[in-house]
Amino acid sequence: RDSRTADGGPVRLMVGGIEKVIYLPAKLADQLGYFRQEGLDVQLSTEPAGATAENSLISGDVQGVVGFYDHTIDLQTKGKCIQSVVQMSDVPGEAEMVSTRPDAPRSPAEFAGKRLGVTSPGSSTDFLTQALATRNGVDTHAYTTVKAGAGQTFIAALTNGQIDGGMTTDPTINQLTSTGQGRILADMRTEDGTKAALGGLYPSTSLYMECGYVAQHKQTAQKLANALVKTLRYINTHSAEDIAAKMPPDYASGGRDLYVKSINDTKAMFNSDGKMKPEGARNVLDVLGESSPSVRPKKDQIDLSRTYTTEFVDRVAP
Amino acid sequence: MSPERTGNTALAELTASAETPTPDPKAALRRRRATVWAVRVLLVVLWLGSWELTVTYWIDPFFYSKPSLVFAKLVEWFTAGTSQGSIWENILVTLQESVSGFALGALAGIVLGILLGRSHLLADICAPFIKAANAVPRIVLAALFVIWFGLGMSSKIATAFVLVFFAVFFNAFQGAREVDRNLVNNARILGASRAQVLTTIVVPSATSWILASLHSAFGFALIGAVVGEFTGADRGLGLLINRAQGMFDAAGIYAGMIVITVLALVAEAVLTWLENRLLRWRPSTVSTDPQI
Amino acid sequence: MSPERTGNTALAELTASAETPTPDPKAALRRRRATVWAVRVLLVVLWLGSWELTVTYWIDPFFYSKPSLVFAKLVEWFTAGTSQGSIWENILVTLQESVSGFALGALAGIVLGILLGRSHLLADICAPFIKAANAVPRIVLAALFVIWFGLGMSSKIATAFVLVFFAVFFNAFQGAREVDRNLVNNARILGASRAQVLTTIVVPSATSWILASLHSAFGFALIGAVVGEFTGADRGLGLLINRAQGMFDAAGIYAGMIVITVLALVAEAVLTWLENRLLRWRPSTVSTDPQI
Amino acid sequence: MDDPVIELRGATKRFRGATGGVHTAVRDLTLSVGRGEFVAVVGPTGCGKSTTLSLVSGLEPPSEGEVLVTGRPVRGIPDGIGYMFQNDAVLPWRSVLDNVAAGPRYRGSSRAAAREKARGWVGRVGLAGFEKYYPHQLSGGMRKRVALAQTLVNEPSILLMDEPFSALDVQTRALMQDELLRLWSGTGAAVVFVTHDLEEAVALADRVVVMTASPATVKASFDIPLPRPRDVEELRLTPEFLDRYREVWDSLREEVAKSRERSAQRVA
Amino acid sequence: MDDPVIELRGATKRFRGATGGVHTAVRDLTLSVGRGEFVAVVGPTGCGKSTTLSLVSGLEPPSEGEVLVTGRPVRGIPDGIGYMFQNDAVLPWRSVLDNVAAGPRYRGSSRAAAREKARGWVGRVGLAGFEKYYPHQLSGGMRKRVALAQTLVNEPSILLMDEPFSALDVQTRALMQDELLRLWSGTGAAVVFVTHDLEEAVALADRVVVMTASPATVKASFDIPLPRPRDVEELRLTPEFLDRYREVWDSLREEVAKSRERSAQRVA
Ligand SMILES: Nc1ncnc2c1ncn2[C@@H]1O[C@H](COP(=O)(O)OP(=O)(O)OP(=O)(O)O)[C@@H](O)[C@H]1O
Ligand SMILES: Nc1ncnc2c1ncn2[C@@H]1O[C@H](COP(=O)(O)OP(=O)(O)OP(=O)(O)O)[C@@H](O)[C@H]1O
Numbered sequence A: 001r002d003s004r005t006a007d008g009g010p011v012r013l014m015v016g017g018i019e020k021v022i023y024l025p026a027k028l029a030d031q032l033g034y035f036r037q038e039g040l041d042v043q044l045s046t047e048p049a050g051a052t053a054e055n056s057l058i059s060g061d062v063q064g065v066v067g068f069y070d071h072t073i074d075l076q077t078k079g080k081c082i083q084s085v086v087q088m089s090d091v092p093g094e095a096e097m098v099s100t101r102p103d104a105p106r107s108p109a110e111f112a113g114k115r116l117g118v119t120s121p122g123s124s125t126d127f128l129t130q131a132l133a134t135r136n137g138v139d140t141h142a143y144t145t146v147k148a149g150a151g152q153t154f155i156a157a158l159t160n161g162q163i164d165g166g167m168t169t170d171p172t173i174n175q176l177t178s179t180g181q182g183r184i185l186a187d188m189r190t191e192d193g194t195k196a197a198l199g200g201l202y203p204s205t206s207l208y209m210e211c212g213y214v215a216q217h218k219q220t221a222q223k224l225a226n227a228l229v230k231t232l233r234y235i236n237t238h239s240a241e242d243i244a245a246k247m248p249p250d251y252a253s254g255g256r257d258l259y260v261k262s263i264n265d266t267k268a269m270f271n272s273d274g275k276m277k278p279e280g281a282r283n284v285l286d287v288l289g290e291s292s293p294s295v296r297p298k299k300d301q302i303d304l305s306r307t308y309t310t311e312f313v314d315r316v317a318p
Numbered sequence B, C: 001m002s003p004e005r006t007g008n009t010a011l012a013e014l015t016a017s018a019e020t021p022t023p024d025p026k027a028a029l030r031r032r033r034a035t036v037w038a039v040r041v042l043l044v045v046l047w048l049g050s051w052e053l054t055v056t057y058w059i060d061p062f063f064y065s066k067p068s069l070v071f072a073k074l075v076e077w078f079t080a081g082t083s084q085g086s087i088w089e090n091i092l093v094t095l096q097e098s099v100s101g102f103a104l105g106a107l108a109g110i111v112l113g114i115l116l117g118r119s120h121l122l123a124d125i126c127a128p129f130i131k132a133a134n135a136v137p138r139i140v141l142a143a144l145f146v147i148w149f150g151l152g153m154s155s156k157i158a159t160a161f162v163l164v165f166f167a168v169f170f171n172a173f174q175g176a177r178e179v180d181r182n183l184v185n186n187a188r189i190l191g192a193s194r195a196q197v198l199t200t201i202v203v204p205s206a207t208s209w210i211l212a213s214l215h216s217a218f219g220f221a222l223i224g225a226v227v228g229e230f231t232g233a234d235r236g237l238g239l240l241i242n243r244a245q246g247m248f249d250a251a252g253i254y255a256g257m258i259v260i261t262v263l264a265l266v267a268e269a270v271l272t273w274l275e276n277r278l279l280r281w282r283p284s285t286v287s288t289d290p291q292i
Numbered sequence D, E: 001m002d003d004p005v006i007e008l009r010g011a012t013k014r015f016r017g018a019t020g021g022v023h024t025a026v027r028d029l030t031l032s033v034g035r036g037e038f039v040a041v042v043g044p045t046g047c048g049k050s051t052t053l054s055l056v057s058g059l060e061p062p063s064e065g066e067v068l069v070t071g072r073p074v075r076g077i078p079d080g081i082g083y084m085f086q087n088d089a090v091l092p093w094r095s096v097l098d099n100v101a102a103g104p105r106y107r108g109s110s111r112a113a114a115r116e117k118a119r120g121w122v123g124r125v126g127l128a129g130f131e132k133y134y135p136h137q138l139s140g141g142m143r144k145r146v147a148l149a150q151t152l153v154n155e156p157s158i159l160l161m162d163e164p165f166s167a168l169d170v171q172t173r174a175l176m177q178d179e180l181l182r183l184w185s186g187t188g189a190a191v192v193f194v195t196h197d198l199e200e201a202v203a204l205a206d207r208v209v210v211m212t213a214s215p216a217t218v219k220a221s222f223d224i225p226l227p228r229p230r231d232v233e234e235l236r237l238t239p240e241f242l243d244r245y246r247e248v249w250d251s252l253r254e255e256v257a258k259s260r261e262r263s264a265q266r267v268a
């Protein structure tokens, strides 16, 4: 079943939710034809949960995953070597949303006793919420973590008052703010917002692959890096409208305006060089060291240099 | 005998020419069918109408969409295609997964069910394992299958398989147990070997049990395929729905559900035809069966 | 008559004192039970042993964990508790959801199944709708239920309900159709009203059908609760498993599955007890039933 | 006959036969049974006797013609009817006692009253001591007697019986016959009694109806003017009885021969 | 008797009765049937006749004692046995023809050969023309005849029959009886024939065994030294026949009375 192919064969990439704006570069690169220009035959699949996507990577069903960087650290505690090859974003692209009801928390310091939604327990949204809480002096046991999913279930939960707040991404953020059903408490879609909330950067969207695969298939990795960095540059030099127009029409089926606005608001999270900032990686480890039960005991043994490489993005032609 | 044996039309003729108040059974059947269809259509129209109206005038179409939007979405899918290729391709993928899962699951369920149903010792030994296995959440299994079988079709087939297998197994098992002992004894006396008892007595007796389970099983197979696609896939109706969920596209969710439902109804029609063929020996109950 | 009627011990006594080669049925039953348990335990040991060995020596425990790790995880849960509170609390939540869903779904399935099974007109009208509804993927429904009913218990109960309902409905429906017409006719002649025919003939006749479906239904109820919890929740075994999935904790996944399985087996034991009570009138088939 | 309780007027019953053909079981049957009359029906096997009873009981509608009970056309099951099927239809999940108690329970008796009544009937059909047995624990003849008790406990005013005593030994049968006559004599109930035992037919009935071979219709009807009350066993040896017997027998023999012949032709 | 085909030695059969008690259906039964012998068994209803047959057929094991067929103890179903049940057990999903063809098919005939053979037997029991009917389309007596053909088509060397003709009219019954005798006479098959019709028993059998009231055991055995071949209808009027009949009848009557009494006691 190990479909790891030699350079030149089809490359399967798994996206942890292909329609999520934070993972936009993957589909956009495909739509722009950048993979094909590199001579790559890329097949995109999707899995809604990050963890399942990584499982497919480890079991060898796919060669790369577009997902959150923090999983590479988590997986290193499990003895797996996964590394970020293209680091497309330095910030999570998430926002802590709260409802507009009067009893909703007005700052993370008021999290105690509240019900806070995450996409899934053990996911990045869970860790970010915990980091927000601990940095503001709230014990992680003082609030209730609720699995609220994303999208409609999240919105329904927030508007029904079943959660007081929650961590989510676009287009959910925009949907909530545009209808006035929710407010942004901590905006981690921008560098400033992220630094304010987490005290540093939190690199997220990345293409990561198995270390062994990368070592053996340098050519493929390079081509992927080329295509994705080109895409990042495209994102940084084009308007949200232009980008939206390149995407398949039914990605905007929730409403064209909403989609454009979502891209517009999230666009800022993407860098243009695909390079990991070492202090960002350090900060992720700090955050996980506080919140993740699997990372906490092994925090000091983690070798961050093995969780990412800039070897390929450095070589991308300017 | 022979003058009366003039085929199927004879009955209608006889009763029609008799000029008695006895109603013509064919006409009655036609009338009945017309009523049934009328009521069905009425119900659908009522349901769609009230949906459209409430969403238009009272509640937020964000969550509930409305029939006109769903219809527009369907039209779009079937004319312009979807972002993951032609709708027919997606249907074909899901159908392939569920039909394979259905066929394998039903076969395994029937064979194992009948074997265990007829062997008390085997049943005693295996029963707790099977019952335990039945309670394993398929959604967790689906994730495991992706790990075990990969992202391809086989993991979806496996998910469909486990759903179908248990539905069929329990019925085949009970059906094999319920076989009239007199019939088995008679067959044994007449010289049937164990295998012959199984094929000529047990299997036909259990047929109505098995068919009953097959009615729900194809639905389950579709669900299994969709769950598998939810867990990880690159094509298929499940993915289409999943994507719609992520994109606030309520109309897409409902449109996907409708496509799946139509598939199920088609399969159902095939099954019903099969059932009617297999159970031809039954007394027909349409006209004289006491209503309740 | 009277001298022979000395209770249950009489048979054992009679056969014991007879000093014939006829085997003592009680001892035979004991022996049989011992064999069954021995084989069961052997199977479990074999299975766990080979799992432990292969994982230890050949394959990667990252995906497959191993029994010793799973056991350690279970011990941890039951002594130190889980990340979302005491394990008992989580079990209780999931159990509450699935029992409610099971009870409601089974009741609705039985009532509707029997009613439609006895009324051909109603069945003709409703059948396509029910069959269509059966094919709607529960995982999609679970998301809709969270939207409609919120994140609380009711959305999980609803998910369990739809899973149980269809499993039971199709069997109750077929069971009601399979009722021996002679029995119905006899009851009508004896003066039974329609309601009485339903309660005294149809329901008892359909009992074995319904019970067969209930065997798989509680498993489905558990699955429904877990799927519901996967979609959105703050407690429950499903969430525990989901968390383990998110944290690459294979041992946690398997431990959660084991807890659910044990719940299902307990429920199964209750059902079997009920079945034996309800079907007491049956000829006992243990000793003389032809094997296969 | 004025004021008949059961009246069939040109009743015809057709069934859908094998391979889509039409099978006429009863053709143009006209028959009346008066109040308090005991009619025995005999005829070759498969001619349509059971079908005729099911028409009267309202379980099957006639394809043509009319069936009247107490003057009204039969729609559904007429009041006061009792019908003992050819194949016993006792409820397998009820004990003997509860099987017999079913009728009274359906008709609104309390459980205790129904059981009390049933207990008497279980004894009367010779099954005392078997009250708690389930049908699968009984012999063929015992099951038949449960069905008999089940029917009689309702005290029907119209009694249809389809070979009720065929599975009983000679002696038990005689006892049951006597019991039946005793019960019937007081009530003024109309009885239609299908049997293959001509002696039984002649000994019990006021009138013996001989049916033709399939499709059934009335071939002949013989009044049996023997005095009542009758002692079945003694009666059997009287010359009047033997005369009647001979008469019916000749008529029936002809019919059966005809049915045989027809079947032989079909083979050829 | 030397070299009996069927031998029961002190056979006892107990059932678990209602409410956990034990019911003895057959007690200490000793009986032998020789090669080519035709034994009729009569006895009060519910005494244990069917149970005895099921012991011989190997369908039920005895609780005590021994059952031998052709000298060997019965384990499973002995070869060459044919058993016509009291309740017909025809397959509802097969047509008349395929029901009768079942035996040959089981024993390895080709479908065509089995059908050919079956067709002859369907005609012989008078069901020609009904080959394609399903059992639910037949009358009670017709179903019985299907079962009869089903059993006889296998040409069994040991034939167990449990009230085979009880649902037939007098004439058809006489025909079937003649047919049975004709078939049997050549074959040297052993027949055990349970019936409630004493006339039938005496007319057909070499020996009539009278069973006691429940639990069954052999009460008496009467040789019937009437000459063969017999014409059943004529035989019935000969004085030898009537003598034998009277003998058996007296013996049986006593037994039935006993069974009655016991049941009456139980009521009291
Ligand atoms: N449901 C049915 N479909 C087709 N044919 C039927 C059906 N029921 C009865 N018949 C036919 O009708 C005829 C009469 O059947 P019926 O049961 O009335 O006979 P009967 O006189 O009671 O015979 P018996 O004495 O053997 O009980 C038979 O030839 C049978 O084949
Ligand atoms: N499975 C059983 N469990 C308990 N008791 C049984 C069972 N089978 C038969 N009996 C009892 O055994 C006795 C004999 O039954 P059997 O069927 O042999 O009688 P029979 O002589 O064939 O009667 P009939 O002439 O009425 O057919 C009956 O009293 C019956 O109650």
Ligand SMILES: [Mg+2]
Binding pocket: D049, D050, D051, D086, D162, E139, E140, E141
């Ligand atoms: Mg009849």
Ligand SMILES: [Mg+2]
Binding pocket: D139, D140, D141, E049, E050, E051, E086, E162
């Ligand atoms: Mg018997």
